[in-house]
Amino acid sequence: MKKTEKDYSHINGWGIDQNPLDVPAYPMKHRTENDNKGMIWERPTQQPATVEILHSNERPGLTAVFGTPVPPSGISGNIRRFAFKYSESHALHWLALLLADRVQMFEGLADDLKSGHVPNIYSEVGGRAALKHNPAGVVRKVVISVAVVTLVVAWLRRK
Amino acid sequence: MLAMNYRGPYRVRADRNKSMPRIEHSGDAIVRVTRSCICGSDLHLYHGLVPDTRVGTTFGHEFVGVVEEVGSEVKNLKVGDNVLVPFNISCGKCVFCEQELYGNCHESNPEATAVGGIFGYSHTAGGYDGGQAEYVRVPYADIGPMIIPEDIDHDDAVLLTDVVPTGYQAAEMAGIKPGDTVVVFGAGPIGIMAAKCAWLFGAGRVIVIDHIEYRLEFVKKYAQCEAYNFRSLEDPVLFIKKTTDWLGADVCIDAVGCEAAGSAFQTITGRKLMLQAGSATALHWAINAVKKGGVVSIVGVYGPTGNIIPIGNVVNKGITIRANQASVKRLLPRLIEHVRAGRIDPKGIITHRVPLEEVSDAYHIFSAKLDNCIKTILIPSARK
Numbered sequence: 001m002k003k004t005e006k007d008y009s010h011i012n013g014w015g016i017d018q019n020p021l022d023v024p025a026y027p028m029k030h031r032t033e034n035d036n037k038g039m040i041w042e043r044p045t046q047q048p049a050t051v052e053i054l055h056s057n058e059r060p061g062l063t064a065v066f067g068t069p070v071p072p073s074g075i076s077g078n079i080r081r082f083a084f085k086y087s088e089s090h091a092l093h094w095l096a097l098l099l100a101d102r103v104q105m106f107e108g109l110a111d112d113l114k115s116g117h118v119p120n121i122y123s124e125v126g127g128r129a130a131l132k133h134n135p136a137g138v139v140r141k142v143v144i145s146v147a148v149v150t151l152v153v154a155w156l157r158r159k
Numbered sequence: 160m161l162a163m164n165y166r167g168p169y170r171v172r173a174d175r176n177k178s179m180p181r182i183e184h185s186g187d188a189i190v191r192v193t194r195s196c197i198c199g200s201d202l203h204l205y206h207g208l209v210p211d212t213r214v215g216t217t218f219g220h221e222f223v224g225v226v227e228e229v230g231s232e233v234k235n236l237k238v239g240d241n242v243l244v245p246f247n248i249s250c251g252k253c254v255f256c257e258q259e260l261y262g263n264c265h266e267s268n269p270e271a272t273a274v275g276g277i278f279g280y281s282h283t284a285g286g287y288d289g290g291q292a293e294y295v296r297v298p299y300a301d302i303g304p305m306i307i308p309e310d311i312d313h314d315d316a317v318l319l320t321d322v323v324p325t326g327y328q329a330a331e332m333a334g335i336k337p338g339d340t341v342v343v344f345g346a347g348p349i350g351i352m353a354a355k356c357a358w359l360f361g362a363g364r365v366i367v368i369d370h371i372e373y374r375l376e377f378v379k380k381y382a383q384c385e386a387y388n389f390r391s392l393e394d395p396v397l398f399i400k401k402t403t404d405w406l407g408a409d410v411c412i413d414a415v416g417c418e419a420a421g422s423a424f425q426t427i428t429g430r431k432l433m434l435q436a437g438s439a440t441a442l443h444w445a446i447n448a449v450k451k452g453g454v455v456s457i458v459g460v461y462g463p464t465g466n467i468i469p470i471g472n473v474v475n476k477g478i479t480i481r482a483n484q485a486s487v488k489r490l491l492p493r494l495i496e497h498v499r500a501g502r503i504d505p506k507g508i509i510t511h512r513v514p515l516e517e518v519s520d521a522y523h524i525f526s527a528k529l530d531n532c533i534k535t536i537l538i539p540s541a542r543k
Contacts, residue, residue: 006363011383013502015361017493018337030258041252044266044299045232047184053286055269064250064266065184065276065298067286070213080211088271094464097210097283098433105167108214124170126523133529 054084076104161539162217162292163518168207169526173516177217180288180296185232188300190242194317195222195290195515197525197535198246199347200460203417204281205522208430208437208462211270211282219537220246220278221320222290223313226300235301242304243316244297245324245487248276248285251302262484267298273463274484283463291518293539305491315498317536318505323494325458325485326352327503329412330360332481333456337361339409342399342448344441346374346386348508348534349458350414354382355503357412366408368395368444370420373531381507389421399448407450415441416459417466429466436462446472457482511535 008014034040044064051071055062072080083096112119122128130138162177180189201218203209226240236242249256250266255275267276268285276298279289288295297304307316326349335341341357343350346369357365365384369375375386389395399408417437418430421444429438445455446469455478473480497503510533513521521535 008358011358013497013500014358015337016502017331017359018335018361032254032257034254034257037254039254039265041254041257044250044252045185047298050183053269054282056272058272059269062269063276063285065186065248066267066269067276067282067288068183069217069286069288070215070282076213083211084270088273088463091464094210094462101207101210101212101214102167104214108166119166119170119172121170124166124172124519126520126526129520129523129529130527133524134527137527 054080056088057084058087058089074104074107076100076107079103160293161515162288163219163515163537165204165212165216165218166214169205171205171218171519171522173518177292180294182228182230183296184298185230186299186301187230188226188233188236188297188304189228190222190224190244190290190295190297190304191227192222192224192290192292192295192539193241194224194313195219195292195537195539196317196320196322197291197521197537198321199349200280200416201522202526203437203460203462205526206418206430208417208433209281209283210463213282213286216279216281216286217288217292218279219289219291219295220280221317221322222278222295223307223317223320224290224295227294229300233300236304236306241307241313243307243320244278244290245303245305245491246277246280246321247303247484247487248278248287248298249302249488250299256302259486259489260483261303261486261488271463277484291515291537293515303488305488308495311495311498312506314506314509314536315504318508318534319491319494319498320487321485322348322352322508322534323498323503323505324487324490325349326354326414327356327359327490327494328483328485329353329414329456329458330356330362332458332483333357333360333410333412333454334479334481335360335362335410338363340364340366340403341410341412342408342445343367343384343412343414344419344445345369345414345416345459346371346378347414350412351378351381351508351533352503352505353412353414353458354378354384357410358383359497359502362410366399366402371528374528374533377508377531377533395421396444396447403450407448407453409450409453411445411449411453411455413441413445413455413457413459417461419459425467435466436464437466439466439468442466442468446476446478449476449478451476452478454479454481456480458485508534509536513537515539
């Protein structure tokens with residue numbers, strides 16, 4: 001143990017959890033008699049799958065409970081189904097899911113418009129807060145955006 | 160009902176037309192949310208870095224509320240109970256829950272085996288809607304949720320669902336010995352709490368490294384520690400070596416995760432091009448700044464693919480790396496003792512209270528680190 005000659009009396013509770021045997025999670029894992037017996041536990045009641053749930057191919061089936069919001073659909077859904085053919089160890093699994101996320105962003109816009117809702121992008125990206133708390137940053141972004149667009153237009157016209 | 164609705168990277172809105180959650184399993188409860196937080200790890204979702212974050216989902220894994228309905232199997236909760244709900248969804252029966260690894264439950268996330276179910280944290284974490292809403296479905300309601308003791312403030316309670324346990328476990332996993340020098344990378348809410356908790360384990364010196372000046376000022380006071388801005392240091396690793404007799408820190412804690420600043424290479428490959436699972440600058444520094452035979456404790460969140468870190472130095476220096484999602488349920492009794500005794504003041508880190516209707520502004524403020532924001536609480540009923 002190191003010398004701790006410094007005075008820590010100003011810190012409420014200094015060293016109070018220093019005994020590892022008195023700390024709830026040390027060691028992190030509580031060994032039990034079931035450690036090496038595989039999936040032997042009595043499984044909780046199975047939640048009925050009322051929508052399509054994709055599951056990792058690194059497990060035999062669904063877990064006892066799962067979330068049901070936003071089941072796979074559309075083009076992004078097909079990409080997600082493709083992704084789940086690959087294990088979590090495979091980069092393709094994750095890259096396909098990221099691609100699906102980006103595709104679904106456009107599907108979400110289309111769904112909004114189909115339902116008659118025109119999304120307020122300015123509000124959704126927190127535009128009001130940016131203007132209130134960082135007006136200089138907003139001006140900088142606008143100036144840079146205008147400059148980039150101007151340069152692109154000028155370059156296209158030269159061709 | 161009113162709920163946060165994710166529309167794509169950097170785009171969220173408060174939606175009044177979200178369907179009410181319903182009991183889908185006999186162990187479920189429906190909770191009316193009274194407070195929820197935006198977590199630093201929610202920003203990884205918000206920035207589009209977590210695969211399988213579906214448009215239309217509701218984030219939020221830090222929340223407290225009132226039980227509105229229970230499934231037929233639920234015995235420990237009743238309608239009207241005030242509950243704090245750990246961010247982990249855990250069955251209490253699998254071999255991992257049996258070992259009190261409640262963050263690693265094997266019966267709550269069909270989409271990935273590497274992580275247990277987490278409220279509102281993408282389909283990679285089970286596809287559950289989160290608590291940034293008026294109501295939320297809580298599976299395994301007999302296992303995770305805890306009735307909030309009468310003497311515990313609900314502002315403290317909501318921070319006991321993730322921030323405090325994760326910060327505490329970061330310090331705990333580090334195996335701090337009395338007198339140890341502990342370096343915490345990151346002065347966000349988790350880093351602040353890790354620094355605070357390091358003293359409870361007898362740390363001799365606690366140093367926090369970040370680049371956001373107002374957060375460094377905050378942590379210096381809140382956690383009574385040293386705090387340094389890496390932008391003003393030539394090389395943070397070299398600085399730590401120099402300030403520890405050229406040996407390195409006994410313990411380094413990565414409380415940043417996949418959106419670390421400080422290295423152009425990591426930022427470009429990890430955050431911009433997504434060629435790795437985020438930017439691993441903090442972990443890189445932690446490995447290089449810890450002394451030989453030391454411990455690196457990771458609670459920062461990384462993506463599921465891979466990161467470029469100096470693994471050769473881990474071997475050559477004989478470093479122990481310990482990491483996990485916090486096992487909230489296991490830690491709660493001890494942490495409540497600490498809150499009662501005044502050793503930890505969770506609500507002291509709250510800087511913003513925002514009506515849920517203004518969730519898009521709240522996310523932007525937290526993400527862009529505006530208005531000296533440390534921790535934001537969303538209040539679903541604030542405008543009623």
